[in-house]
Amino acid sequence: MAAASIAQRGGIATPGSGRALPVAVVTLAILLVWYLGAIWLNAPQVIDRYGDQPWTWQQLAADSWSMDRPVLPAPHQVMAELNKTVFQTAVTSKRSLVYHGWITLSATLLGFVLGTLLGILLAVGIVHVRTLETSLMPWVITSQTIPILAIAPMVVVVMGSVGLTGLLPKALISMYLCFFPITIGMVKGLRSPDVLATELMHTWNATQTQVFWKLRWPAAVPYLFASLKVAIAISLVGAIVGEMPTGAQAGIGARLLSGSYYGQTVQIWAALVMGSVLAGALIALINLAERLTLRAMGAQT
Amino acid sequence: MSRQLATGLGLAALLLLGCWWALRLVHGGPVGPGFWLLVLVLVAVAWLALDRLSAEPVTARIVPVLFGAWLLFLWEVVVAGFDVPRVLLPAPSAIGRTIANSLGLLRADFVQTFVRAVVPGWVMGCGAGFVVALLIDRSPFLQRGLLPIGNLVSALPIIGVAPIMVMWFGFDWQSKAAVVVIMTFFPMLVNTIAGLAQTSAIERDLMHSYAASYWQTLLALRLPAAMPFIFNALKINATLALIGALVAEFFGTPIVGMGFRISTEVGRMNLDLVWATIAVAALAGSLSYGLLALIERMVTFWHPSYRRRR
Numbered sequence: 001m002a003a004a005s006i007a008q009r010g011g012i013a014t015p016g017s018g019r020a021l022p023v024a025v026v027t028l029a030i031l032l033v034w035y036l037g038a039i040w041l042n043a044p045q046v047i048d049r050y051g052d053q054p055w056t057w058q059q060l061a062a063d064s065w066s067m068d069r070p071v072l073p074a075p076h077q078v079m080a081e082l083n084k085t086v087f088q089t090a091v092t093s094k095r096s097l098v099y100h101g102w103i104t105l106s107a108t109l110l111g112f113v114l115g116t117l118l119g120i121l122l123a124v125g126i127v128h129v130r131t132l133e134t135s136l137m138p139w140v141i142t143s144q145t146i147p148i149l150a151i152a153p154m155v156v157v158v159m160g161s162v163g164l165t166g167l168l169p170k171a172l173i174s175m176y177l178c179f180f181p182i183t184i185g186m187v188k189g190l191r192s193p194d195v196l197a198t199e200l201m202h203t204w205n206a207t208q209t210q211v212f213w214k215l216r217w218p219a220a221v222p223y224l225f226a227s228l229k230v231a232i233a234i235s236l237v238g239a240i241v242g243e244m245p246t247g248a249q250a251g252i253g254a255r256l257l258s259g260s261y262y263g264q265t266v267q268i269w270a271a272l273v274m275g276s277v278l279a280g281a282l283i284a285l286i287n288l289a290e291r292l293t294l295r296a297m298g299a300q301t
Numbered sequence: 302m303s304r305q306l307a308t309g310l311g312l313a314a315l316l317l318l319g320c321w322w323a324l325r326l327v328h329g330g331p332v333g334p335g336f337w338l339l340v341l342v343l344v345a346v347a348w349l350a351l352d353r354l355s356a357e358p359v360t361a362r363i364v365p366v367l368f369g370a371w372l373l374f375l376w377e378v379v380v381a382g383f384d385v386p387r388v389l390l391p392a393p394s395a396i397g398r399t400i401a402n403s404l405g406l407l408r409a410d411f412v413q414t415f416v417r418a419v420v421p422g423w424v425m426g427c428g429a430g431f432v433v434a435l436l437i438d439r440s441p442f443l444q445r446g447l448l449p450i451g452n453l454v455s456a457l458p459i460i461g462v463a464p465i466m467v468m469w470f471g472f473d474w475q476s477k478a479a480v481v482v483i484m485t486f487f488p489m490l491v492n493t494i495a496g497l498a499q500t501s502a503i504e505r506d507l508m509h510s511y512a513a514s515y516w517q518t519l520l521a522l523r524l525p526a527a528m529p530f531i532f533n534a535l536k537i538n539a540t541l542a543l544i545g546a547l548v549a550e551f552f553g554t555p556i557v558g559m560g561f562r563i564s565t566e567v568g569r570m571n572l573d574l575v576w577a578t579i580a581v582a583a584l585a586g587s588l589s590y591g592l593l594a595l596i597e598r599m600v601t602f603w604h605p606s607y608r609r610r611r
Binding site: 019021022023024025026027030041071130131133134135136137138139141142144145146147149151154157158161162229233236237240241244252253256257259260263265268269271272275276279280283 | 348351352355356361364365367368369372386388389442443444445446447449450453456457458460461462463464465467468469539540543544547548551552553563564567570572575579582583586587589590
């Protein structure tokens with residue numbers, strides 16, 4: 001969203017035009033491509049089933065949009081599956097996507113909280129202790145080039161073998177993924193007060209603690225929220241991938257895996273949409289918190 | 302040579318000697334509380350040495366390397382000293398031995414995953430994102446429609462398309478490359494669009510006063526200004542691509558590949574080989590990231606974040 005406002009300030013946007021219409025048009029175009037793609041990808045199977053019978057294009061379209069196990073399900077099929085598993089099924093049932101979504105969400109949130117705390121702690125250390133900055137900072141960056149997400153299932157299995165099961169292994173993976181943007185953003189934010197402000201604090205004989213709470217921390221809050229948005233998104237990804245090992249019973253990742261084993265494409269897509277809705281909702285929540293906090297701190301919007 | 306540097310180097314030498322002694326002790330047999338006291342003293346010495354060395358600009362560059370080696374040492378000592386079961390965490394020395402013993406296997410996995418899936422997927426995904434961004438550059442309408450959607454999609458758990466891609470493109474590297482293409486496309490698109498909007502009106506007016514055409518403005522002004530954003534996307538995508546390919550291999554592979562190796566060897570509780578594969582992946586990831594950072598520094602030498610260091 002920030003990029004969009006930059007684009008508008010850059011003078012690309014023509015005056016008097018909103019964003020709703022373009023977004024709607026692009027969304028419609030995507031839906032259209034999706035429906036056409038569904039015909040294109042599913043048609044070979046449908047035609048195969050017709051055999052020697054004569055068929056019409058309308059019939060082909062209708063049939064390729066209503067297959068049981070389509071190569072690409074049409075959007076309305078995914079919606080129907082969502083409706084069935086979200087609203088028509090009891091929340092406690094194993095067939096309910098709300099149940100699976102909740103399992104994933106709880107791991108995401110726990111990992112997010114842990115990762116945020118770790119990230120802020122590291123950033124405070126790096127900003128205040130020179131040795132930590134020179135020795136730790138490069139490793140914070142290197143830590144992210146390790147494809148931890150790829151070994152997430154292993155982490156879950158290994159932790160399970162020593163008795164750690166359930167929420168914690170997944171949350172730890174989320175934590176590992178999310179501390180990074182927080183640390184990077186907070187180091188930048190805690191250093192963002194300009195020299196004049198720090199020197200003013202110095203002339204007032206402020207202690208390091210006072211400088212931290214009255215100058216550095218408030219200055220870092222906008223950076224914190226920008227990082228939180230990135231962090232919650234990858235925290236969700238971490239939780240989903242953590243659910244993929246074969247032992248996992250529940251969660252969006254487990255739905256993806258079982259869908260892929262049994263060729264239930266509609267189920268995979270429904271789980272994907274559910275994950276996307278979760279991601280969107282979490283980011284919207286942080287956006288709201290950001291707006292409220294910044295307004296309380298006296299930001300002009 | 303300043304005094305601080307001399308103390309730092311002296312402490313580092315002392316540290317090296319102490320670590321060597323500790324390693325001999327811990328691999329010689331069971332250790333008692335005296336040994337852990339030695340390790341504690343070494344921790345203090347390491348802190349002092351790193352502190353002195355990071356104060357000197359000459360040695361500040363090697364401090365991260367020392368710190369990394371120090372972490373490896375701690376890992377080794379803790380694993381060997383406490384007899385941590387190999388299933389939970391193998392010692393670095395054991396991982397190193399495994400790497401040396403199974404070079405052929407690791408190379409085959411690396412070629413299958415990195416050379417065949419990650420690199421082509423990364424090139425195609427980044428290329429497509431870049432080209433689409435250029436194509437819609439002239440249409441503000443499409444930009445305003447695609448940017449919010451692109452931002453949204455970048456935040457989605459796209460990795461979930463992995464099982465679908467495996468169904469569509471089969472078990473071999475093509476499906477992994479497809480996952481990589483999808484994962485890398487949107488960060489590149491969003492960053493390029495944002496980067497192309499970086500120039501200010503004054504700069505564009507100047508180009509206009511030179512009677513520069515659209516393409517001249519693009520090549521001489523707007524693309525160079527967009528480079529920091531583009532490299533940002535390239536670096537993000539380097540990590541994403543590796544992750545995408547490895548995770549996609551969990552959903553089905555021929556019997557070679559790093560993701561395949563990780564998932565099967567975990568099943569056989571052969572954790573040494575798993576960690577060896579992870580080490581290879583981490584090395585590949587770090588090297589590509591470092592290479593991109595190097596190229597970025599050469600291309601965007603004018604950017605304030607690099608100029609200030611001189």
